[in-house]
Amino acid sequence: MLLKLWRNKETRSVIIQIVTIALLFAFFAYIINNAVLNLQALGKTFSFDFLKEPASYDINQALIEYTSRSSHARAMLVGILNTALVAVCGIVTATVVGFLLGVIRLSSNWLAARLVYVFIEFTRNVPVLLHILLIHGIIVHFLPLPKQAINVADALFLSNRGVYAPRPEFLDGFVYTTVAFVVAVIGAVLFRRWAKKVQEATGKIYPVFSICLGVVVVLPLVVFLLSGSPLTWEMPKMGRFNLQGGVVMLPEFLALWLALSLYTSAFISEIVRSGIMAISKGQWEAAGALGIRRNRTLQLVIIPQALRVIIPPLASQYLNLTKNSSLAIAIGYMDIVATIGGITLMQTGKEMETMIIVLLIYLSFSLVISAFMNWYNKRIALVER
Amino acid sequence: MLKRASFAVAAVAAVSIASGAQAGTLDDVKARGILHCIVNTGLPGFSFTDANGRWSGFDADMCRSVAAAVLGDGEKVKFIPATGKTRFTLLNSKEGDVIFRNTTWTFVRDVDVKLTFIHTTYYDGQGFIIRKSKGVKSAKELDGATVCIQTGTTTELNLADFFRANKIKYTPVPIEDSSEARKNYLADRCDAYTTDASGLAATRATFEKPSDHVILPEIISKEPLGPVVRHGDNQWEDIVRWAVFALIQAEESGVTAANADQMAKSPPNPDVARLLGAEGDLGSMLGLDKAWALRAIKAQGNYGEIFERNVGPKTPIGLERGLNALYTNGGLQYAPPFR
Numbered sequence: 124m125l126l127k128l129w130r131n132k133e134t135r136s137v138i139i140q141i142v143t144i145a146l147l148f149a150f151f152a153y154i155i156n157n158a159v160l161n162l163q164a165l166g167k168t169f170s171f172d173f174l175k176e177p178a179s180y181d182i183n184q185a186l187i188e189y190t191s192r193s194s195h196a197r198a199m200l201v202g203i204l205n206t207a208l209v210a211v212c213g214i215v216t217a218t219v220v221g222f223l224l225g226v227i228r229l230s231s232n233w234l235a236a237r238l239v240y241v242f243i244e245f246t247r248n249v250p251v252l253l254h255i256l257l258i259h260g261i262i263v264h265f266l267p268l269p270k271q272a273i274n275v276a277d278a279l280f281l282s283n284r285g286v287y288a289p290r291p292e293f294l295d296g297f298v299y300t301t302v303a304f305v306v307a308v309i310g311a312v313l314f315r316r317w318a319k320k321v322q323e324a325t326g327k328i329y330p331v332f333s334i335c336l337g338v339v340v341v342l343p344l345v346v347f348l349l350s351g352s353p354l355t356w357e358m359p360k361m362g363r364f365n366l367q368g369g370v371v372m373l374p375e376f377l378a379l380w381l382a383l384s385l386y387t388s389a390f391i392s393e394i395v396r397s398g399i400m401a402i403s404k405g406q407w408e409a410a411g412a413l414g415i416r417r418n419r420t421l422q423l424v425i426i427p428q429a430l431r432v433i434i435p436p437l438a439s440q441y442l443n444l445t446k447n448s449s450l451a452i453a454i455g456y457m458d459i460v461a462t463i464g465g466i467t468l469m470q471t472g473k474e475m476e477t478m479i480i481v482l483l484i485y486l487s488f489s490l491v492i493s494a495f496m497n498w499y500n501k502r503i504a505l506v507e508r
Numbered sequence: 509m510l511k512r513a514s515f516a517v518a519a520v521a522a523v524s525i526a527s528g529a530q531a532g533t534l535d536d537v538k539a540r541g542i543l544h545c546i547v548n549t550g551l552p553g554f555s556f557t558d559a560n561g562r563w564s565g566f567d568a569d570m571c572r573s574v575a576a577a578v579l580g581d582g583e584k585v586k587f588i589p590a591t592g593k594t595r596f597t598l599l600n601s602k603e604g605d606v607i608f609r610n611t612t613w614t615f616v617r618d619v620d621v622k623l624t625f626i627h628t629t630y631y632d633g634q635g636f637i638i639r640k641s642k643g644v645k646s647a648k649e650l651d652g653a654t655v656c657i658q659t660g661t662t663t664e665l666n667l668a669d670f671f672r673a674n675k676i677k678y679t680p681v682p683i684e685d686s687s688e689a690r691k692n693y694l695a696d697r698c699d700a701y702t703t704d705a706s707g708l709a710a711t712r713a714t715f716e717k718p719s720d721h722v723i724l725p726e727i728i729s730k731e732p733l734g735p736v737v738r739h740g741d742n743q744w745e746d747i748v749r750w751a752v753f754a755l756i757q758a759e760e761s762g763v764t765a766a767n768a769d770q771m772a773k774s775p776p777n778p779d780v781a782r783l784l785g786a787e788g789d790l791g792s793m794l795g796l797d798k799a800w801a802l803r804a805i806k807a808q809g810n811y812g813e814i815f816e817r818n819v820g821p822k823t824p825i826g827l828e829r830g831l832n833a834l835y836t837n838g839g840l841q842y843a844p845p846f847r
Contacts, residue, residue, distance in 0.1 A: 165600065165622045165739060181680045191668035196791045236566030253742035263697045283697060284654055284679075364642070364653040364699045365679070374697070375681075426680055453684040455659065466682075473599075 160404065162475065173471045174199070180466050182457045184226065184373055197465050202462030203484060209379050210488070216384035217444060218437075221391025227394050239392070246389035252450050254386050259378035259454045269366045280359055280366060285373045287366045289356035296353035303346035304339070311335035375456040379448065387444045391437060398433035429504050432459040438496030442489050449485070459484050520595060524840045533605050533737070533744035534578070534795055542584045542632045544569040546604035548583055549589040549685045553710040553819040553827075555611055562832065563587045566818040567608040569736070569808040570629060571751065574606065577800040583808030593660035596621060599738055607736040610704060612662045613699050622739035626749045628735035629734045629811075631831035631840055635705040640697060640722050647726040649814040651676035656698035658682075661701050666729040686711060689815055700724075704731045706819065706827055713824040723828050747794050754801035758810035760834055760843065765809035772802050783846045790846060801846075 128134040162169060170215040174196040181191050189197055228239045247256070263283050267273060272282035279289040311334075318329045347354070359369030402425050410420040451458040452465065464481040466475055537543055538758050547555035547567055555567040563585075572582035588604050595611065598604045600622075610618075610632070613625040636647050636655075644650065649671070657664050659682035671678050682697045683689045701708070705727060712718045735752065737745050758764070761780050763771050768784065775781035782788045784805075785798035786827040794800065808814050812834075818826045833839025 156791045167622055181678075183662075183679050183681065184819075191672055251518065263695045264691065293532055306740065313577070332821045364650075367652060408744070433605055454686070457682065461659070461682065465593060466660055466664060469596070472596065472616070474597060 128273070144395070147474055154232040158475065167472075167475075169475060171476055173473055174478070175385065178467065179470065179506075182462065184376060184457055187344060195463065198467060202457060202459040202464075205456065205459040205462075206445075206448055206451075206484075206488070209448050209451070209456070212380050213387065213440050213444050215447065216380070216389035217391055217440070220388035220497075221386060222395050224392035225395025225399070228392060229399060238268060243389045243392055244289065247393075250345075251382060251386040251447050251452060253452060254330075254382035255378055255450055258382050258474040262374040262377060269364070272360060272366065276359070278367075279340065282366065283374065285371045286377060287359040287371050289358050289370045290353045290369045292357055294353035294355065296350040299345075299350045300343050300347040300353070304343040307339045307342040310342075311338050339430050373456075375396070375451070377453045378454055379451050383444050383447055387440050392441050392445075394433055394436045394440065395429075398429035401432045402428050419477055425505065433504065434496060434500045434503065438493065439495065441492050445488050445492060446485060450503070515818070516716065526658045527707070533741045534747060536602075537578055539581065542586050542631070542635045543575040543579060543606070544586050546588045546595050546598050546607040546609055546611045547571065547573075547701055548589045549591060550687045551707055551710055552746055553823065553825040554706070554712050555587070555589075564818070566630070566814060567610065569776050569814045569818065570755070571592065571608045573755055573804040573814075574751045576807035577754070577796060578747060580803060582803075591766040592658050593684070596623065599623070599736065600765065602738075605737070605744070610707065610733045611651075611736050612704075613732045613734060614662055617736075624739050624745050625733045626737065626745065627752050628732035628810055628840070629705060629752060629828055630732075632706050632728040632731040632733050634666050634702060634731055635727050636702045636724040637721050638700040638709045638724060639696075640720055644700075644722075644724065645818065647700075647724045648674055648676065649702060650678060652678070653699040654679045654681055654697070656681045656683055656692050656701040658686060658703055659684065661703075662729070662731065667702055670728045679794045685717075690714065704823075706733075710819070710825045712846055713826070732783045743795055747796065750790075750794060751801070751804050753810040753846075754783060754804050756769055756841050756843040757832070757846060758801075759812040760836065762783065763805055763810060764813060765806050768806045770828050772799075779846065788847075794841040806807065 128138065150214050177192050177193055178195045178198040179191050180198070182189055182198065182201050184205055185201045185414055186208065187197075187201060190202050224243065227235050228243070230236050266281050266283040269280075269282045269284050272280040272287070274280055278288060278401075315331050315335060316333045319326055334381070357368050359366040359371075361367075406424055406428065407420060410424045411417075415423070448458060449460045452460050455461065463477050468477040471477075524774070534745065542642055545568075547565075550556045551565070553565050555563060555565040558564045568587065571585055573585070575585045576582035588598060590598050590607075590609060595607050595609055596617075600605050610630065611625075611656055613801065614630060617623050618625055622687065636650070638644050638650075650671075655667065657667055657676050657680050664680070667678075667680065672761075681692060682685075683692055686703070686707060689701055689703070692698055695716070701711070701791070703711075705723065708723050712723070715721060735748055737748055758768075761777075761783065763780060763784070771780055772784040772786055775784060775786050778779060778787060780786075784802045787800055791798045791800040798803075809817070815829065816822065819825045821828060829837070829839060831840050835842040
């Protein structure tokens with residue numbers, strides 16, 4: 124009877140699948156049971172109550188209010204925001220730099236293309252951890268002490284304790300400028316839609332980009348000046364040990380951000396290059412034959428098609444960058460791993476619980492990025508009409 | 509494909525079951541023939557690799573004494589360097605048999621993290637080191653300063669409490685281990701570096717010009733440092749504890765590495781006779797032989813010898829005995845009676 128079932132191709136495949144699933148469940152049941160037994164043997168409990176206890180440690184970079192009396196949960200939130208900060212900044216910078224490098228690499232200027240080639244090969248063939256340590260080392264060892272900080276036009280102060288910038292202080296009338304900005308943005312969006320309609324109906328093309336940019340910059344600026352420039356800057360001043368006041372970017376943040384951006388940009392530039400190269404020369408020639416100008420061809424014909432090649436591997440790079448940010452631990456940037464997965468773990472001894480939390484957080488970061496990139500990929504996918 | 513995957517699952521499951529077997533630490537160590545000892549990645553005077561690539565220091569030597577007591581040879585030690593963050597995980601996952609890594613004994617670690625603290629081998633407290641040129645005389649003047657700190661240690665919590673209690677601000681710079689901390693401090697990434705005072709002295713001794721740096725007078729915490737074993741293995745706990753006590757008792761009784769054999773042959777008093785196994789059989793109660801303590805003492809000397817050789821006043825680190833003197837000399841080191 125069983126043999127008969129086994130000989131049948133369909134039932135055999137069902138049997139194999141059932142057995143596999145049963146084994147898989149047995150495996151997970153075993154490792155979970157193992158964990159529970161070992162925790163019991165050590166006399167440890169499994170609970171997340173520790174999250175409510177005061178964390179008792181300080182964090183040097185917190186985007187939200189945090190003191191050593193705040194809870195472990197709050198410390199975790201600070202860590203999540205710090206990871207998000209470096210991931211978002213890194214993704215933006217890596218994308219911009221990567222696209223620029225990718226385009227330059229294709230340029231007909233021999234020197235520029237070669238220089239970029241050398242940069243890319245150097246950057247992507249050295250482990251990202253070394254980039255992080257190298258940049259951190261450069262900042263800490265070669266930038267001057269806060270007393271001799273390099274003053275860049277009163278806007279940036281470079282020192283080995285971080286880069287300081289003046290902090291904007293908004294006075295009462297600033298709300299008008301904000302309103303003007305919002306109005307300008309809405310106006311620009313409407314104008315763009317209208318211009319598109321006109322173009323589709325009559326073929327008349329407006330310089331949409333320059334007009335939009337003009338409106339978004341000029342309108343708020345005029346309102347800002349009319350309302351009496353309601354904005355002052357709090358300058359960093361030298362205290363006894365450090366520059367005080369202003370906004371500071373710590374060396375750890377800078378090192379991590381720059382290293383992740385440069386490293387990932389090298390990969391992105393190659394993805395961009397492959398995307399552009401994937402579009403056959405015939406597309407350029409066809410657009411040229413229709414009398415479309417070169418920059419319009421790039422904008423309307425080449426890039427939309429190249430993006431379809433670029434987006435899926437680009438999404439992987441974004442995921443890599445976010446996960447690589449956990450190397451923060453090497454230089455002491457206070458991300459999730461350093462806060463909840465590091466100090467909290469050590470102070471409470473809740474290895475299992477904290478590691479589960481860290482794992483889930485990275486997982487959700489990655490899933491959010493994936494979901495967004497999939498949505499975008501679908502949007503730009505070839506629509507057959 | 510599916511079938512192959514299921515075989516892989518079965519294989520992994522089988523391996524996990526096999527490695528789940530439990531045994532007493534003493535049996536493990538004896539079967540292995542080598543003691544796995546978790547030490548600091550590099551703290552001069554306590555545990556560091558010297559110019560010849562050999563692990564040395566106060567903690568490393570004590571570890572060799574335990575190995576000598578258990579395995580008969582003080583060199584049968586594998587040193588597992590660990591940071592402040594990895595040490596307990598290494599111990600609890602049985603990568604190591606014992607931690608000899610300037611670890612502070614605290615309530616939570618003892619009770620909730622399920623560790624067993626053996627004895628305070630070094631009474632310490634947390635201090636600050638800072639460049640003389642900064643003109644700071646007291647830790648309370650550190651308002652606005654940047655402070656380097658080893659992350660995952662109790663010092664991190666003490667630091668937060670100290671600044672909070674004194675209502676002054678600081679920027680912590682969390683760092684993985686003491687050599688990184690030293691580098692960052694020397695690069696002036698931080699104004700001050702804080703850790704156990706013994707660690708500060710040890711670190712300062714490695715500076716090019718130690719006299720340019722000053723250890724501030726405030727000691728902001730109690731840091732009882734000592735060896736740690738896993739919770740629940742009482743036999744192993746007793747072995748490590750009494751091996752350490754043997755070193756302390758040896759100093760009190762005047763037994764040294766040089767005269768231990770002599771003393772064992774003709775013990776001056778019954779206390780020494782019992783300690784060195786000439787009388788009674790304390791060793792077998794631990795699951796060891798008679799000469800266990802004799803070997804421990806002969807390996808690296810008694811407590812005082814280990815202290816003087818590694819961190820004492822005549823070394824570059826230059827720590828006084830202070831609280832770590834024997835109780836007979838006004839310190840806190842005191843071994844319960846061997847009987």
